[in-house]
Amino acid sequence: GAGVSQSPSNKVTEKGKDVELRCDPISGHTALYWYRQSLGQGLEFLIYFQGNSAPDKSGLPSDRFSAERTGGSVSTLTIQRTQQEDSAVYLCASSFGGGGYEQYFGPGTRLTVT
Amino acid sequence: GDSVTQMEGPVTLSEEAFLTINCTYTATGYPSLFWYVQYPGEGLQLLLKATKADDKGSNKGFEATYRKETTSFHLEKGSVQVSDSAVYFCALSSGNTPLVFGKGTRLSVIA
Numbered sequence: 506g507a508g509v510s511q512s513p514s515n516k517v518t519e520k521g522k523d524v525e526l527r528c529d530p531i532s533g534h535t536a537l538y539w540y541r542q543s544l545g546q547g548l549e550f551l552i553y554f555q556g557n558s559a560p561d562k563s564g565l566p567s568d569r570f571s572a573e574r575t576g577g578s579v580s581t582l583t584i585q586r587t588q589q590e591d592s593a594v595y596l597c598a599s600s601f602g603g604g605g606y607e608q609y610f611g612p613g614t615r616l617t618v619t
Numbered sequence: 620g621d622s623v624t625q626m627e628g629p630v631t632l633s634e635e636a637f638l639t640i641n642c643t644y645t646a647t648g649y650p651s652l653f654w655y656v657q658y659p660g661e662g663l664q665l666l667l668k669a670t671k672a673d674d675k676g677s678n679k680g681f682e683a684t685y686r687k688e689t690t691s692f693h694l695e696k697g698s699v700q701v702s703d704s705a706v707y708f709c710a711l712s713s714g715n716t717p718l719v720f721g722k723g724t725r726l727s728v729i730a
Contacts, residue, residue: 538717548708548720555715564717596663598718608718610655610663 507531509611511597517617518587526582526614530599537580538600538608539572543593551595554580555602587618621646625709625721632699632728640694640724642683642709650711652676652685652692653718657706666694666707699728 510529518524530537539551550564554574565571569587574580584591594615598608625642632638644650654666654676667676672687681696692709709721 540718540720547722548718550717550719553717561717598663602715607653607665607668609665612662 509597509599509609511595511611511614513614514612515615515617517619520589520618521586523583523585524587524616526584526595526616528580528582528597528599528611530578530580530597531609532578534599534601534609535577536600536602536606536608537574538598539580539582540596540598541593542596542613546593548596551582584616587616589618592616592618621650621711621713621716621719623709623711623719623721625707625724627722627724628706629725629727632726634701634728634730635698636728638694638696638699638703638726640707640709640726642692642694642721644690644692644709644711646690646711646713648713650713652683653710653712654681654683654692654694655708655710655720657708657723659705663708699726701728701730704728 512527535556537554541549552572553561569585572582594613596613597611600606600608622645651670653668655663656666667678669676669685675684683694706723706725708723710718
């Protein structure tokens with residue numbers, strides 16, 4: 506069956522521009538997560554959506570980062586006024602629920618800010 | 620907050636060698652523990668998991684036992700293959716929380 510998909514796979518942008526990253530989770534998964542993978546920082550949690558509950562935004566590094574999930578399915582991560590330190594691979598994952606459920610990861614979007 | 624510490628890499632082994640990657644954790648609750656693997660050019664995928672003390676997760680010849688007394692979840696494999704070359708991440712999740720990952724350990728297996 507279809508896994509988690511992300512687009513674009515690669516994005517190069519100039520410093521100061523806004524970018525949108527998209528995640529299509531596995532159908533039926535109620536939980537959706539965004540993580541960031543960068544050299545020296547490992548894998549960092551960004552934001553978590555669970556069903557209709559308010560998202561857990563505790564991992565967002567600054568107010569330039571935001572995310573939404575429409576209709577309990579597709580999610581968009583937006584980074585405004587990008588900085589070079591935002592360069593990383595942004596990973597999306599989905600699962601049937603939180604906690605001990607297996608998270609299924611997408612292939613990631615590699616963001617490069619020049 | 621919760622945290623995961625795993626051994627620094629890279630680890631280089633010859634084919635058929637024994638592998639251990641150490642992982643210890645700190646958690647306020649009673650977490651579930653995971654090992655994820657990232658093969659070259661691929662996304663993260665779950666390798667194995669354990670949800671309670673003394674549980675042993677196993678997959679593809681890899682094993683890890685949830686040790687509450689030592690707060691550890693070390694990954695082992697008796698005989699590694701070249702195809703096991705990847706980055707391995709130890710992770711935990713407490714209750715309804717996102718995964719907390721270790722820094723990752725890069726394994727290279729040479730023929």
